[in-house]
Amino acid sequence: MAKLTARTPKGMRDFLPADMIKRQYVFGVIREVFESFGFEPIDTPVLELRENLMSGNYGEDAEKLIYYAQHPGAKEELALRYDLTVPLSRFFAAHENDLSLPFRRYHIAPVWRGDRPQKGRFREFYQCDADIVGVRHMGADAEVMNVVYTVLKRLGFADFTIKYNNRKLLLGIGAYSGVPENRLPFLYRTIDKTDKIGLEGVTEELRKEGLAEETVQRLVNLLVVEDGDASKRLALLGQLREEMDGIDIAQQGLEELEQLTRSADALGLLGNTAMDFTMVRGLGYYTGPIFETFITKPENLGAVQGGGRYDELIGLFRGQSLPTTGISFGIERILELMDILNLYPASIGSTVVQALVTLFSDDLQTDALKLAMELREAGIRTETYMDARKGIGKQIGYADSKRIPIVVIAGQDELKAGQVRLKRLADGHEESVNRRELGSAARRLLNLA
Amino acid sequence: MAKLTARTPKGMRDFLPADMIKRQYVFGVIREVFESFGFEPIDTPVLELRENLMSGNYGEDAEKLIYYAQHPGAKEELALRYDLTVPLSRFFAAHENDLSLPFRRYHIAPVWRGDRPQKGRFREFYQCDADIVGVRHMGADAEVMNVVYTVLKRLGFADFTIKYNNRKLLLGIGAYSGVPENRLPFLYRTIDKTDKIGLEGVTEELRKEGLAEETVQRLVNLLVVEDGDASKRLALLGQLREEMDGIDIAQQGLEELEQLTRSADALGLLGNTAMDFTMVRGLGYYTGPIFETFITKPENLGAVQGGGRYDELIGLFRGQSLPTTGISFGIERILELMDILNLYPASIGSTVVQALVTLFSDDLQTDALKLAMELREAGIRTETYMDARKGIGKQIGYADSKRIPIVVIAGQDELKAGQVRLKRLADGHEESVNRRELGSAARRLLNLA
Numbered sequence: 001m002a003k004l005t006a007r008t009p010k011g012m013r014d015f016l017p018a019d020m021i022k023r024q025y026v027f028g029v030i031r032e033v034f035e036s037f038g039f040e041p042i043d044t045p046v047l048e049l050r051e052n053l054m055s056g057n058y059g060e061d062a063e064k065l066i067y068y069a070q071h072p073g074a075k076e077e078l079a080l081r082y083d084l085t086v087p088l089s090r091f092f093a094a095h096e097n098d099l100s101l102p103f104r105r106y107h108i109a110p111v112w113r114g115d116r117p118q119k120g121r122f123r124e125f126y127q128c129d130a131d132i133v134g135v136r137h138m139g140a141d142a143e144v145m146n147v148v149y150t151v152l153k154r155l156g157f158a159d160f161t162i163k164y165n166n167r168k169l170l171l172g173i174g175a176y177s178g179v180p181e182n183r184l185p186f187l188y189r190t191i192d193k194t195d196k197i198g199l200e201g202v203t204e205e206l207r208k209e210g211l212a213e214e215t216v217q218r219l220v221n222l223l224v225v226e227d228g229d230a231s232k233r234l235a236l237l238g239q240l241r242e243e244m245d246g247i248d249i250a251q252q253g254l255e256e257l258e259q260l261t262r263s264a265d266a267l268g269l270l271g272n273t274a275m276d277f278t279m280v281r282g283l284g285y286y287t288g289p290i291f292e293t294f295i296t297k298p299e300n301l302g303a304v305q306g307g308g309r310y311d312e313l314i315g316l317f318r319g320q321s322l323p324t325t326g327i328s329f330g331i332e333r334i335l336e337l338m339d340i341l342n343l344y345p346a347s348i349g350s351t352v353v354q355a356l357v358t359l360f361s362d363d364l365q366t367d368a369l370k371l372a373m374e375l376r377e378a379g380i381r382t383e384t385y386m387d388a389r390k391g392i393g394k395q396i397g398y399a400d401s402k403r404i405p406i407v408v409i410a411g412q413d414e415l416k417a418g419q420v421r422l423k424r425l426a427d428g429h430e431e432s433v434n435r436r437e438l439g440s441a442a443r444r445l446l447n448l449a
Numbered sequence: 450m451a452k453l454t455a456r457t458p459k460g461m462r463d464f465l466p467a468d469m470i471k472r473q474y475v476f477g478v479i480r481e482v483f484e485s486f487g488f489e490p491i492d493t494p495v496l497e498l499r500e501n502l503m504s505g506n507y508g509e510d511a512e513k514l515i516y517y518a519q520h521p522g523a524k525e526e527l528a529l530r531y532d533l534t535v536p537l538s539r540f541f542a543a544h545e546n547d548l549s550l551p552f553r554r555y556h557i558a559p560v561w562r563g564d565r566p567q568k569g570r571f572r573e574f575y576q577c578d579a580d581i582v583g584v585r586h587m588g589a590d591a592e593v594m595n596v597v598y599t600v601l602k603r604l605g606f607a608d609f610t611i612k613y614n615n616r617k618l619l620l621g622i623g624a625y626s627g628v629p630e631n632r633l634p635f636l637y638r639t640i641d642k643t644d645k646i647g648l649e650g651v652t653e654e655l656r657k658e659g660l661a662e663e664t665v666q667r668l669v670n671l672l673v674v675e676d677g678d679a680s681k682r683l684a685l686l687g688q689l690r691e692e693m694d695g696i697d698i699a700q701q702g703l704e705e706l707e708q709l710t711r712s713a714d715a716l717g718l719l720g721n722t723a724m725d726f727t728m729v730r731g732l733g734y735y736t737g738p739i740f741e742t743f744i745t746k747p748e749n750l751g752a753v754q755g756g757g758r759y760d761e762l763i764g765l766f767r768g769q770s771l772p773t774t775g776i777s778f779g780i781e782r783i784l785e786l787m788d789i790l791n792l793y794p795a796s797i798g799s800t801v802v803q804a805l806v807t808l809f810s811d812d813l814q815t816d817a818l819k820l821a822m823e824l825r826e827a828g829i830r831t832e833t834y835m836d837a838r839k840g841i842g843k844q845i846g847y848a849d850s851k852r853i854p855i856v857v858i859a860g861q862d863e864l865k866a867g868q869v870r871l872k873r874l875a876d877g878h879e880e881s882v883n884r885r886e887l888g889s890a891a892r893r894l895l896n897l898a
Binding site for chain 1: 454455459487504513520525539544551553563586589591595767802811817825830832
């Protein structure tokens, strides 16, 4: 037999109980919010036909990151899914007859990318997507923005900004600027760097590229962030309408931004949003509103969400496009930030266990199992210790090391007298209770309602 | 661009919302029970180092079913996990210093096997395991038996039998029978067929093999199923103790069966169990008690759970064995049976959505978004319809086709008067309520507390 190594593949992780408890909590909150907005769960296989992932949908650089898979005895060439969007497109085409439009779905699942592993970047990681298929109206975009807001608030994030912009406006800006078509990708890449190099840096780069000074100024004047109230945002959009009069695509983008701003205002979201014309995201993918959310305090902690409207991609497999808008949480980053900002509720500990039933001697084993069942029936997650050779002191030490909040102690004499002893480890509080009251007493000690 | 095909790889499935809602319900119940017994969640990567799965741990036939995976630019040869037990063994060795013993873990996750797909058998399917590592005492085996009982009861299964036996007793029977060592695998395979071919069939096969008539009779007399009360089971075990006097391994097995029977009795499980000496399971894997659970009514619907004690396997990666016992649910089969036996509660429908807010005209979009938020705040999962070009009749038709229980209707006049209309689709019941009472009225119509 070959020597076995206990390590995981590079860039892939085991999750210990303390990790999983946090992950389940965060996934649970997100799932609950998604469902409260009427998004339905779906799942697709981890493996897809390789040709479906390798036909240019992701671009050449991304295709290099895809993991191959194959069963040695089978002909199908497979690959591990790279994201949840192409699978959604395939899923939708396969099941269109069983789905009604509009179709709201969410999908929380792992994806694989053979990236160079580094801090916070893994080769196996979860994605967490919610999309609305089949709605052209900006109400859908306001709704997914509201989902982002509600998830982050529910998780306890206080200070965050949902930035929004519009791809049609960006296209309009390109047309308006007079930058030659073949330089437009350069233009957008440069604009996208504004948050890193500032407007001055952008100005400089545009000049270096040889753009006329007038063009540069005209462009830079448009790269505004407006996070004031609705009237300020609408006034700015009005100005731009005049300025870019006659540029159809720009007018459409501005109209979408107006509608989205009004809806976000009505929903009370504006305070956590900013209209940001420097935000670019996925060129050649998004077709309307785009979103990106940053945690802003105690400092800029980076993006935790991206998304937008992509009316073409869902049509990939069915051969006809469909309006679609959605968001994706950077769930691994959110999990990190929950720790950094200490946002987990006190009930989220390093163990699921709330009570440990100790064991005095082997002949009391079935009594201990029964006490545990009584606690479970009272809704308390309970472990039984099963090795009486370890003394009660050691058993309490085990509970302590695992941070189990309470232990139940019941020796022969106590059981005969119909009594059990409860000890809360955090403060050493101890009491004897009638066995019939075990469940309610334990709930009281755990501060459960 | 290559032609895209919307199909999944062979033997792998998409899950539509109606499937996922059922799966989430069943997984949720199982998770809740596992945690109530103090089992902690873990997860491991989908991909493992290939050498760890291909070094004889599963046997030659199983290795043929393993899917290979690899990133074209990386040296690591990987494979998709085949089960959750070898990953547990690897996990335990990798994290032993961060875990306390005893260690109770559960793991609910997909595995891959390149089996020939057929009805109810898939190449990607979920496993659902709970194990206790580090406890030698039969209390642990009684506890996992209790987990099986509690899960099945909680899911609504009324008629099932948890069969139990003991590998040590089976080894003892082999020694006692006088069958030559090299014929023992044949002996166990034959015993294992009892439920298919009956005792007569077994007798015949043993005779055909050329065993002495006395040996055959001695063997067949031992192949008993006892599902009576504890005293009957203990009496039978007492008889066998005398009969197999001097065969150490048999005596150990009988002692374990006595302890397990007593604990199961104390926990009130006996009525759903049977001590079954014809049950064999995984030769060369289990080392003590073994379990297998069958749904028994309206007819024998097959096994939904397997498990037992396997004291060697967890030591695979750490080089030293550890007592371990556990159970695994045949979760895909359980999901099928939930449908066949109609066990899903009424609240489990084909959609998560409980209310649809309709839209009269585009200018009421933000009002509709706000009404939906009010419903969500009242704990009602709510979708908003966003295309006013479809009339209210069509929107109600959409709700009906998706089986959304109630729709909210609010035209300009109603909103001005501070009113909204609610319609319950199942019985056509309709009422107008003050907008401030929308949430409570909707909860009443949905029969929520």
